[in-house]
Amino acid sequence: MFWLLQSGCSSPVTPKAEVPLQEKTEMAESPIKEERLQTEEISHFTIPKVLEQKTTVTQGISQAKKILSPKLAPGDTIRIDVVDEKEFSGSFVISHHGTIIHPIIKEVLGQGKTVEEFTKELKEKFSAYLVDPVVNIAVTWVDRKVYVSGGQKKLEVINLTPNQAITATQLLMNSGLPEDADLAEIYITRNLPGQREQKIVIPMQEIIETQNWDKDVVIESGDFIVIPKSSKVYIHGKVVKPGVFSISKKEPLSLWNLILLAQGPMNEADLEHIKILRQNNTKMDVRIVGVSVHGAMPLEANDIVLVPSAIESVVTIYGEVKKPGTIPVSKNTRLSTVLALAGGLTEYASNWIEILRYTPDGKTEKFSVHFKKILAGEKDQDIELKPGDVIHIAASIF
Template sequence: MSVVRKNENVSRVWSSRIVLNVLSIGLCLCFLVPIISLGQGTQENYQIGAEDVLSITVWDHDDLKRVVTVSADGNFSFPLIGRIKARGLTVGELENKIARLLDKDYIVNPQVTITVQEFKSKKVFILGEVTKPGAYYLSKTDTLLEMISKAGGVTNDAGQEIIIVRPIEGAASQPTSLDSENSQLIRIGLQALLAGNIQKNIEVQDNDTVYVPKASLFSVFGEVGKPGSYPLEHETTILEAISIAGGPTQNADTQKLELLRKEDGVQRKFILNIQQILKAPAGSEELMIRDGDVIYQPRAEFFFVMGEVKKPGTYKLEEGMTVTKAISVAGGFTEKASKGKVKILREENGKQVEHRAKSNELIQPQDIVQVPQSFF
């Protein structure tokens, strides 16, 4: 029977993603309504750009009704007027401009209405852990949540932060990396966005890149209470990671840990002494968990003490365990013990070999310390 164990952090992260995707569905339903149905007040302040498709109507003059595409140089042609510069003007400003030109020589007090049929001049790139990454057109004053919703919402592998890469003023082109010199980074917490923090749901701008990074994870396995993978949400030490995973079990080796870490594309294994970790300065970089780290809490080795001791049995093998310490752990000798004839039974090459023990001899895993009875 397999048991899937998740800590509260993982549950909270997944719940947040479910909420965002539910919101995404609701918002996406809104986007199914044709763009042409957006109210005039909604579009009035939209700034027109190249490739936008405009529907122009002059009241009571059906012969002047046109659907035009703004050219790359920002112009389009209109009856009676000729070429008109549209790029950089808002919808409301262009309506007034056409009305003035028609009123000048052709129509008395013309009523001009413009609707943006297709928004194609402003793009936002949405990358990373979203359902449908790609380029999306800005339809109006779109917010961060609306743009993520257009991309189908975040995936279950999304992290806790959204990064907006925004070109600085005067930058010539779309930034292509997070460390571009021609861009600024805006970091938005996913939790705050979902919690309804209006300040976090900022407006996106033309040429923004919205990047949803993959969640940073670490894994803890072996003799811990809740083995599994966990989100790396903040600076976490190796011992804190063990605690997050439920702490060591009774059978854990509390003297050492194993760390698997990828460095320069190569997986490396490190054996860590817990006592040295405890003595290390707080905040030591080498003791901080990194994305992809795997920590293994090994099972402790055991030895056995039998015969004339007060508490014969199985004991956890700790570093520096000698024969004298082993007998002390087992309660010491009984009155019948033959103290000078203590033996160790040790497996060597598949066979159990017996030899006379020395008091300062180090115990090895699975050793049997035998204290015989004295007959004198």
């Protein structure tokens, strides 16, 4: 596959032969540290279609405003022809340092440059020896590999058509994004010759919303794209749709907005005695708030919001149970009954169960009991619950 350019020309000339689509290839040596690869599962796939240089992006992204040009990378073979100057001409392979070694002008950096940029630089260097040299370049491109990590210990290797130019946003929208991706925190790590590893932030959320393509970044061979998982908050109790919702560092989520995301409160919801559970080092803090005063309060990652009922006595159970949520209780209801109504523990549950109780004087009491002792019939472990109690079953670390 070749790319031809003559100095002074404004656009590339490609041969008429059809360019083959991307093919799956075996994973070659990558710039990623070997030990990193050994700890991550690797899968291969290719972009579903070749994007034109004036590219478009699927799933609602409009046409890009700029024409992209592919950049040279280690392994590419450069055929340099200087008209009537054989000693300046020849074929050169870009080394892993990103350079070629020319017999006259010595070491020249090619990695990261377009063919037009590299041709212009060669002409400038040759001009120290020749009068108005005419420089022609042909490139034989090597396969391009880009590495994408979705934050779940799985590494994906994307093979690009060698002379294909594509931006980070276009690449990720075509190859697919995880549902829990934090679009405001995506970044690229890139190794350039003679430089420290670069971290390049891709404001993908802003790019998609504003169509500001100037903030997008053209992918280079060997780039490692990291897609962080968005943080989560949880809401249970008397809302229409309890569940898990994403939260972004750059766009804080307020208590009231979380309730709206859960499709609003139910008629019997007590919005002035909402419990917010927040992990503080090794302990769980419980705070009771009302939306009339604290509705705009920003939530933090992993907060658990419990919206109680104003007309019935309930306890809330969450964590490693099969049916988390609120459960009505009456006088003398014991923990074993609530565990049964919650469908029992999951296979990942710890045997230790925590009960948090908010007292009228504003303090939080904490009880820890052992599930196997409850099964053995020990009454002091199968404690009697009170309305408003919060039951937490953590995941076992073994």
